[in-house]
Amino acid sequence: MTRPTDLLPEGLEDRLPASAARITHAMRACLEVLHQHGYDRVRPPLLEFERSLASRMRGLRTQAMFRFVDPASLRTLALRSDITPQVGRIAATSMRDAPRPLRLAYCGDTALIRASQLDPARERLQLGAELVGADTIAAASEVVMVAIEALQAAGLSGISVDFTLPDLVDTLAARDGDTDPDHIAAVRRELDTKDAGGLRAVGGATYLPLLYATGPFDSALAELRDYDARGALSTRLDGLEAIAGRIAAAHGEDVRLTLDPTERYGFEYQSWFGFTLYCDALRGAAGRGGTYRIGGSEEAATGFSLYVDHLAEAAPEAEGGRVAYLPLGHDAGTAARLRAEGWRTLAQLGEGEDPGALGCTHVLEGETPKELEASQ
Incomplete structure (x- = not known):
């Protein structure tokens, strides 16, 4: 029976064994890929001084973080909502003299004061490079x-990559000599909502073609090139085309490529290049990434983040593997050997236990595990 005191806050949940196993399997698989590609793992602390976190990434909102006063220093601490700024701090301080390019990986919990309607979770397991x-x-x-x-x-399968240009409006405004921050903000707002009428109403008619330069990568890129007759976006578009070409050469039609140049959700601090990852059977995005500058050092960086607890919803269920039931009085050396060979073991603690109900597949008889049905 659940008591009122057992309820969890909105946006938080327990992960029971099956769900936790899927998350752990996905996390280990992703981290292994990063390790194989030369990304060394770092582990920043869960809490930092609010001012430090805010200074490392342009556009990072500390108002979305849990904040409280540190009784030791009397300074404001923040519970991280994003690990990327912390990795930026590490690169700019403790590892500032490390050879470049520097490849770093991470995985850890993050928390938000409020979640969005699109993603109601307030605690997320963030993994990235x-x-x-x-x-x-x-x-x-x-x-x-x-x-x-x-x-x-x-x-995960059915992967697609949706490219965007996070600083697109700023670049085009500079091209047109538009220095009015209110007008630029209004144009961004209407592009975010894909509202053609609203865009005209705020004096952004010249941006209308951007609303239609979306969809499959090749056709959307062609639309953008036609729009960019004056060449303000040429280097960015050439860069996107080169990146897409490399992905297509490596994955062919297994990975879909699309382009939405005005998409800004989730790209608060990215600069010229951003991307969102999607997968079949997964609601919402699987992850995001792009280029940015580390605050303080202004060093260029490129990275991505995956929220493992979210993407594990579409990952295949982790196999339970072989589980050997160890009867009372079993040989400890034999049990240790089985675990070294990759078995899971579950030791009997009292009379009347049901190995099958406890999830065991085998029962140890002497020095040999016997299949549960065959041994009964």
């Missing part, structure tokens, strides 16, 4: 392809 010290097509391509490989290793 950051490539620091390189702002090149090769660096961007590597990050996207490592992210795709990580999703595939976790068992």
